[in-house]
Amino acid sequence: MTGRQLHLNAFLMNTGHHEASWRLPESDPYASVDVAHYRNLAQVAERGTFDSLFLADGPVLFNSVGQRPSGTLEPLTLLTALAGATEHIGLIATASTSYNLPYNLARTFASLDHISGGRAGWNIVTTAGAEAARNFGLDAEPSHATRYQRAAEFLDVAFKLWDSWEDDLIVGDKAAGVWGDTAKLHPAGHRGPYFQVEGALNVPRSPQGYPLLVQAGSSEDGKSFAARYAEAVFTAQQTLGDAQEFYADVKARTRRAGRDPEGIKILPGIVPVIGDTEAEARRREAELEDHIVYEHGLYQLAHILHVEPGALDLDAGLPADLPTEDEIEGAKSRYTLVVELARRESLTVRELIGRLGGGRGHRTFTGTPEQVADAIEEWFHAGAADGFNIMPPVLPSGLELFVDHVVPILRSRGLLRTEYTPGQTLRERYGLPRPDNQYAAGAPAYALAAL
Amino acid sequence: MTGRQLHLNAFLMNTGHHEASWRLPESDPYASVDVAHYRNLAQVAERGTFDSLFLADGPVLFNSVGQRPSGTLEPLTLLTALAGATEHIGLIATASTSYNLPYNLARTFASLDHISGGRAGWNIVTTAGAEAARNFGLDAEPSHATRYQRAAEFLDVAFKLWDSWEDDLIVGDKAAGVWGDTAKLHPAGHRGPYFQVEGALNVPRSPQGYPLLVQAGSSEDGKSFAARYAEAVFTAQQTLGDAQEFYADVKARTRRAGRDPEGIKILPGIVPVIGDTEAEARRREAELEDHIVYEHGLYQLAHILHVEPGALDLDAGLPADLPTEDEIEGAKSRYTLVVELARRESLTVRELIGRLGGGRGHRTFTGTPEQVADAIEEWFHAGAADGFNIMPPVLPSGLELFVDHVVPILRSRGLLRTEYTPGQTLRERYGLPRPDNQYAAGAPAYALAAL
Numbered sequence: 001m002t003g004r005q006l007h008l009n010a011f012l013m014n015t016g017h018h019e020a021s022w023r024l025p026e027s028d029p030y031a032s033v034d035v036a037h038y039r040n041l042a043q044v045a046e047r048g049t050f051d052s053l054f055l056a057d058g059p060v061l062f063n064s065v066g067q068r069p070s071g072t073l074e075p076l077t078l079l080t081a082l083a084g085a086t087e088h089i090g091l092i093a094t095a096s097t098s099y100n101l102p103y104n105l106a107r108t109f110a111s112l113d114h115i116s117g118g119r120a121g122w123n124i125v126t127t128a129g130a131e132a133a134r135n136f137g138l139d140a141e142p143s144h145a146t147r148y149q150r151a152a153e154f155l156d157v158a159f160k161l162w163d164s165w166e167d168d169l170i171v172g173d174k175a176a177g178v179w180g181d182t183a184k185l186h187p188a189g190h191r192g193p194y195f196q197v198e199g200a201l202n203v204p205r206s207p208q209g210y211p212l213l214v215q216a217g218s219s220e221d222g223k224s225f226a227a228r229y230a231e232a233v234f235t236a237q238q239t240l241g242d243a244q245e246f247y248a249d250v251k252a253r254t255r256r257a258g259r260d261p262e263g264i265k266i267l268p269g270i271v272p273v274i275g276d277t278e279a280e281a282r283r284r285e286a287e288l289e290d291h292i293v294y295e296h297g298l299y300q301l302a303h304i305l306h307v308e309p310g311a312l313d314l315d316a317g318l319p320a321d322l323p324t325e326d327e328i329e330g331a332k333s334r335y336t337l338v339v340e341l342a343r344r345e346s347l348t349v350r351e352l353i354g355r356l357g358g359g360r361g362h363r364t365f366t367g368t369p370e371q372v373a374d375a376i377e378e379w380f381h382a383g384a385a386d387g388f389n390i391m392p393p394v395l396p397s398g399l400e401l402f403v404d405h406v407v408p409i410l411r412s413r414g415l416l417r418t419e420y421t422p423g424q425t426l427r428e429r430y431g432l433p434r435p436d437n438q439y440a441a442g443a444p445a446y447a448l449a450a451l
Numbered sequence: 452m453t454g455r456q457l458h459l460n461a462f463l464m465n466t467g468h469h470e471a472s473w474r475l476p477e478s479d480p481y482a483s484v485d486v487a488h489y490r491n492l493a494q495v496a497e498r499g500t501f502d503s504l505f506l507a508d509g510p511v512l513f514n515s516v517g518q519r520p521s522g523t524l525e526p527l528t529l530l531t532a533l534a535g536a537t538e539h540i541g542l543i544a545t546a547s548t549s550y551n552l553p554y555n556l557a558r559t560f561a562s563l564d565h566i567s568g569g570r571a572g573w574n575i576v577t578t579a580g581a582e583a584a585r586n587f588g589l590d591a592e593p594s595h596a597t598r599y600q601r602a603a604e605f606l607d608v609a610f611k612l613w614d615s616w617e618d619d620l621i622v623g624d625k626a627a628g629v630w631g632d633t634a635k636l637h638p639a640g641h642r643g644p645y646f647q648v649e650g651a652l653n654v655p656r657s658p659q660g661y662p663l664l665v666q667a668g669s670s671e672d673g674k675s676f677a678a679r680y681a682e683a684v685f686t687a688q689q690t691l692g693d694a695q696e697f698y699a700d701v702k703a704r705t706r707r708a709g710r711d712p713e714g715i716k717i718l719p720g721i722v723p724v725i726g727d728t729e730a731e732a733r734r735r736e737a738e739l740e741d742h743i744v745y746e747h748g749l750y751q752l753a754h755i756l757h758v759e760p761g762a763l764d765l766d767a768g769l770p771a772d773l774p775t776e777d778e779i780e781g782a783k784s785r786y787t788l789v790v791e792l793a794r795r796e797s798l799t800v801r802e803l804i805g806r807l808g809g810g811r812g813h814r815t816f817t818g819t820p821e822q823v824a825d826a827i828e829e830w831f832h833a834g835a836a837d838g839f840n841i842m843p844p845v846l847p848s849g850l851e852l853f854v855d856h857v858v859p860i861l862r863s864r865g866l867l868r869t870e871y872t873p874g875q876t877l878r879e880r881y882g883l884p885r886p887d888n889q890y891a892a893g894a895p896a897y898a899l900a901a902l
């Protein structure tokens with residue numbers, strides 16, 4: 001195969017991305033803590049030669065347990081278990097810079113990278129919401145700007161720790177009794193406004209140097225952060241136009257940050273509702289919508305919009321007097337996407353909840369495998385995507401449908417590998433270079449940390 | 452088999468517990484980050500029907516990389532990988548209450564417990580030393596008393612989080628659209644001097660309720676903490692008399708804390724140096740001692756004793772003017788053990804370093820498999836131990852020798868299981884009850900947290 005290749009990431013989530021997936025007869029309501037469920041999903045994604053799989057996260061109980069599957073296995077722990085059940089696929093865990101300590105998190109990612117043979121990735125998030133803050137001794141959510149400042153310093157500390165061992169530090173000279181070359185050890189010696197970290201990491205430098213860095217914030221601060229640090233970007237985009245604009249914007253910011261725009265891969269999300277015929281796919285979509293509990297959806301929508309649930313009427317449009325994005329200290333870009341979607345399509349609150357039910361703001365595409373492949377290819381060739389975040393509405397069946405019916409089409413069109421190149425790291429699979437160690441003799445100026 | 456049974460824990464550490472193990476021809480200097488090395492060790496221990504395996508930890512680069520293998524995989528991550536490579540054996544990770552956040556750590560342990568089917572254990576440590584403190588924004592080590600106060604509150608928060616889901620919260624009523632019973636969710640609502648944690652854990656209650664709680668501090672504060680919380684205690688004891696005294700002391704404290712003394716298992720460490728004949732075992736021991744680099748040992752000993760290395764003379768005894776245990780803010784009990792060992796046996800500093808080389812203060816026992824089994828049985832029947840922490844001097848060979856030659860003897864004497872009871876949790880294997888949920892209707896007063 002030649003030509004530009006798609007990057008595919010499988011976004012795994014309990015019984016599926018559709019709000020109501022757990023209510024289908026095929027779904028297991030206990031799937032969220034069943035490692036066998038996830039092991040199966042990882043193996044199906046690997047059968048489909050996906051680049052990676054991904055788990056979202058927040059250190060908080062997000063959804064009310066009354067409404068839908070809540071509570072999961074902690075992503076870094078679960079991915080470590082999946083490392084042993086797979087051989088090639090990348091393993092991307094979300095972790096928060098607001099509610100972790102850099103020494104601990106840097107260690108865990110370095111360890112996962114060693115254990116998986118260079119397959120670790122980190123979806124860097126700053127975690128919106130006061131509920132999470134209150135699990136960590138804070139009374140209120142730190143401001144959006146503060147969270148991104150802490151995130152930037154967190155990354156700088158993490159780079160120092162991951163580079164604190166040069167790659168060839170270990171010499172293992174048994175005769176001389178010298179295990180390592182102390183000149184190649186570089187304690188972090190970091191003193192900043194958010195963090196003071198003195199020592200070196202207690203994990204040797206890992207196969208990838210550090211995990212693939214992924215980011216998913218689409219606000220101004222989010223995009224600047226991505227331009228500076230991210231190697232892959234997850235994003236929710238509803239229309240081709242918006243996606244093209246976002247793609248061009250992030251690539252341009254990356255260039256302005258002094259980095260190669262090829263070094264950042266943009267992956268919009270897509271919720272593929274697949275049927276043998278278009279009619280069957282629509283029936284599948286309708287079946288899912290029938291299972292939505294609209295009163296629950298109302299609460300979630302109110303949360304995104306930062307209004308009281310009582311301010312929303314299921315059978316009317318959105319109220320006129322919503323806050324502006326500037327006033328949102330939580331997830332800014334998701335707020336704007338939802339409001340624009342409702343206004344653009346003149347949706348009632350009920351219709352809006354139905355549209356968000358599939359992927360919480362991600363684009364739902366309903367059709368035959370051929371149509372799904374066309375939709376993917378269109379955006380890929382139109383400067384809107386380097387690949388996709390595949391978000392099956394129901395799991396495992398939606399991932400199986402994609403792998404068994406859409407993947408063969410993408411392969412036949414020369415858009416996707418037919419097998420893995422053995423021994424590749426996750427970063428190599430995404431076509432990205434292994435980062436130099438900032439302390440190594442002859443290392444060029446450290447592109448990512450320099451700014 | 453009837454009668455009282457031994458509990459065996461395999462303490463795994465790089466190429467072995469002996470300081471010089473990495474220098475033997477058989478050892479792999481890169482073992483510390485090789486998951487395959489640990490997978491093999493775990494499978495050997497499982498072949499020996501050990502109750503559990505264990506990894507020590509500190510969030511700091513302990514040893515100088517020049518001297519001996521340093522840096523490891525983070526224990527919770529490594530144990531998660533080992534969960535997938537084993538079926539029965541318990542998985543005990545060390546984690547620090549001083550340098551973790553309770554919400555994160557409670558999640559990770561609950562996740563490991565789910566993933567392993569109820570095999571998780573936590574060796575609760577407070578982490579001595581200023582070096583660790585300086586990796587977490589502190590300039591100096593918090594005092595010994597402060598660390599133990601924080602540890603106690605950390606445990607109280609962890610219990611609230613692990614109990615925040617009642618066992619039968621999930622109902623999964625698809626028809627009604629009700630996933631869980633919200634009346635069975637109990638947000639932590641914790642406000643204490645060290646921690647404020649508002650919400651419920653985002654992991655359903657795990658198979659064991661919470662991990663087996665292990666503790667290894669032998670100071671006054673350490674023993675009180677163990678009496679209150681621990682279900683198993685690791686300890687370094689050099690003589691039968693000391694071990695008996697420690698055993699009786701911890702059991703009595705546990706009784707005074709209102710708990711059943713049978714509910715706490717005492718496991719002294721033993722470094723078994725095994726040979727077909729006693730002479731071969733002694734040769735093995737001498738070979739290891741020959742590989743000790745005494746200048747390095749001097750630095751480590753000075754660190755334990757809180758003196759300058761220059762104050763120690765390899766060919767003289769310990770100086771007379773050492774600090775007292777009260778003045779030690781680091782590892783109090785280990786300090787005292789080392790000083791007493793040197794004084795009791797009138798050792799030179801060189802001899803002391805040789806004695807500590809095997810197990811850093813743990814008892815080394817050198818002999819035939821029969822003699823090792825006798826040594827174990829003697830302490831077991833003399834009221835000094837409920838089982839042992841097996842610390843092979845060289846890995847994997849020392850563990851293989853133990854499993855292939857000592858385990859059959861222990862089995863033939865009726866002291867150790869010949870196979871695992873399928874489906875047992877770690878806590879069941881140690882003969883301990885599953886903890887009640889403190890919030891469940893009809894739950895008795897919460898024995899561990901009540902104090």
Ligand SMILES: Cc1cc2nc3c(=O)[nH]c(=O)nc-3n(C[C@H](O)[C@H](O)[C@H](O)COP(=O)(O)O)c2cc1C
Pocket residue numbers: 055056057058094124125126127128215216217218219220221222223234235236269330331332333334389
């Ligand atoms: C595909 C995708 C996955 C995301 N996963 C997470 C997640 O796991 N945890 C989280 O806190 N935020 C997650 N986010 C949200 C973003 O990280 C970010 O917080 C959100 O877009 C708001 O950021 P902004 O205010 O910069 O737009 C995700 C976003 C996208 C598009």
Ligand SMILES: Cc1cc2nc3c(=O)[nH]c(=O)nc-3n(C[C@H](O)[C@H](O)[C@H](O)COP(=O)(O)O)c2cc1C
Pocket residue numbers: 506507508509545575576577578579666667668669670671672673674685686687720781782783784785840
């Ligand atoms: C077998 C054993 C294993 C231990 N493992 C650790 C460890 O992994 N990390 C740690 O910080 N301390 C470890 N310790 C030390 C104890 O947790 C404790 O810090 C030490 O004994 C000093 O505590 P004390 O001052 O209460 O005696 C271990 C002790 C023993 C006996």
